[in-house]
Structure formats: structure tokens, C-alpha cells
Amino acid sequence: EVQLVESGGGLVQPGGSLRLSCAASGFIFNNYWMHWVRQGPGKGLVWVSRINSDGSSTNYADSVKGRFTISRDNAKNTLYLQMNSLRAEDTAVYYCVRVLGGSSSISPLGYWGQGTLVTVSS
Amino acid sequence: EIVLTQSPGTLSLSPGERATLSCRASQSVSSSYLAWYQQKPGQAPRLLIYGASSRATGIPDRFSGSGSGTDFTLTISRLEPEDCAVYYCQQYGSSLPWTFGQGTKVEIK
Numbered sequence: 001e002v003q004l005v006e007s008g009g010g011l012v013q014p015g016g017s018l019r020l021s022c023a024a025s026g027f028i029f030n031n032y033w034m035h036w037v038r039q040g041p042g043k044g045l046v047w048v049s050r051i052n053s054d055g056s057s058t059n060y061a062d063s064v065k066g067r068f069t070i071s072r073d074n075a076k077n078t079l080y081l082q083m084n085s086l087r088a089e090d091t092a093v094y095y096c097v098r099v100l101g102g103s104s105s106i107s108p109l110g111y112w113g114q115g116t117l118v119t120v121s122s
Numbered sequence: 123e124i125v126l127t128q129s130p131g132t133l134s135l136s137p138g139e140r141a142t143l144s145c146r147a148s149q150s151v152s153s154s155y156l157a158w159y160q161q162k163p164g165q166a167p168r169l170l171i172y173g174a175s176s177r178a179t180g181i182p183d184r185f186s187g188s189g190s191g192t193d194f195t196l197t198i199s200r201l202e203p204e205d206c207a208v209y210y211c212q213q214y215g216s217s218l219p220w221t222f223g224q225g226t227k228v229e230i231k
Binding site: 037044045047048050059061062095100105107108109110111112113114115 | 167212214216225
């Protein structure tokens with residue numbers, strides 16, 4: 001069974017930093033593209049970032065480019081999101097997501113973690 | 123950026139009725155790389171439909187997707203009480219960023 005468990009969320013002041021982690025199990029982690037998607041309180045879904053299976057290719061939404069960094073440790077089956085220079089508008093539940101198919105960058109978001117809440121407030 | 127516009131915003135129907143949800147794209151979605159997700163309160167989204175019309179594993183056959191180009195539809199043929207949720211369309215083609223529609227809330231009377 002595919003399992004994705006996020007951690008690392010919490011309350012942080014504007015301008016601060018936070019690193020989210022996502023522990024993956026139940027599948028061969030290094031075969032799949034992985035994504036982060038966020039959802040503000042009472043709002044819709046917003047794609048944040050993606051990384052390919054070996055970590056050599058990454059993409060970001062314009063709203064987080066230059067502030068967030070996605071990475072992965074395939075030996076630890078773990079996905080990360082380093083978030084710097086946080087703003088109030090980054091407040092959201094952050095979901096770790098595995099694509100449905102493995103090697104293609106074009107594959108729907110097949111498996112979702114339960115999310116971790118990040119609150120940016122003074 | 124491909125903008126996805128969903129309608130209606132809210133759909134209120136009785137059990138057994140047919141629900142038709144629309145998703146319109148600001149430009150053509152390549153090769154029908156269009157997915158639908160269901161999100162129930164307090165839960166993570168769940169993939170329902172991908173490739174515009176393929177059901178994900180374990181999804182009941184009362185859910186169906188159709189469309190191409192810029193116009194897509196999710197149909198729930200016979201509403202069940204457990205279908206109460208927000209439904210999002212999303213394009214996952216080669217054009218970044220991947221984008222979601224704003225969601226359609228389905229209420230059961």
C-alpha cells in the first residue's frame with residue numbers, strides 16, 4: 001500500500017524558514033516523480049513544485065520560485081520542501097503527492113499524503 | 123498558464139439524480155491530460171479520472187469523464203450520499219505550471 005506521511009509543519013513568523021518532509025513507503029520511491037501541492041484555508045488546490053525520480057530536474061510555481069527548494073533522498077525514501085522567506089500567503093496545508101505512473105513527467109497526481117499545516121503569522 | 127474554470131460553483135441534488143460538472147480551459151489541454159479529483163471535508167484529494175475519461179483504480183463506474191480540447195465534463199450518474207464533496211479538475215500536460223480549477227461543491231439534498 002502506498003503511504004505518504006508529511007511532517008515539519010507548524011507556526012513560523014514572516015520571513016522565517018521551515019523544512020517539510022514526506023516519508024514514502026509501499027512503492028519503489030526512486031521510480032517516481034514527486035510533487036508538493038498546497039491548499040490555503042478554505043481555498044482550492046495549488047501546485048507548488050515537482051522533482052524527477054533521481055532529483056536532477058525540478059520545477060516551481062512562480063509564487064515560490066527562489067524561496068522554496070524541493071529535494072529528495074532516495075536512500076531514505078524521503079521528499080523535502082525547504083521553505084525560506086515565508087509570507088502570510090504561504091499559509092496552507094501542504095500535500096506530498098506521488099504521480100500515478102512512474103517515469104513520465106506527464107502523469108496525474110495519483111497518491112496524496114494527509115498534509116501538514118504551515119501557518120505563517122507573527 | 124492554462125486557466126481552468128469550473129461550473130457551477132455549487133450543485134445541490136437529491137440522491138439518485140445525475141450530476142454534471144463542467145471544466146473549461148483557457149487554451150487546449152494537450153492530449154487530454156485532464157484529471158478530476160474528489161475532496162471530502164478534512165481529507166486529502168483523491169484521483170477519480172485521468173486522461174479525461176479513464177477511471178482510477180477503485181472508482182465506482184457511476185463516475186465518468188468526457189471531453190477534449192477546452193471543454194471537459196465529470197458526470198456522476200446516480201448520486202450517493204457519500205458523493206458529497208468538492209470536485210476539482212486539473213491539467214497535467216507539458217505546460218507548466220500545472221493548474222487546478224476552483225472547484226465545484228456537490229451537496230446532497
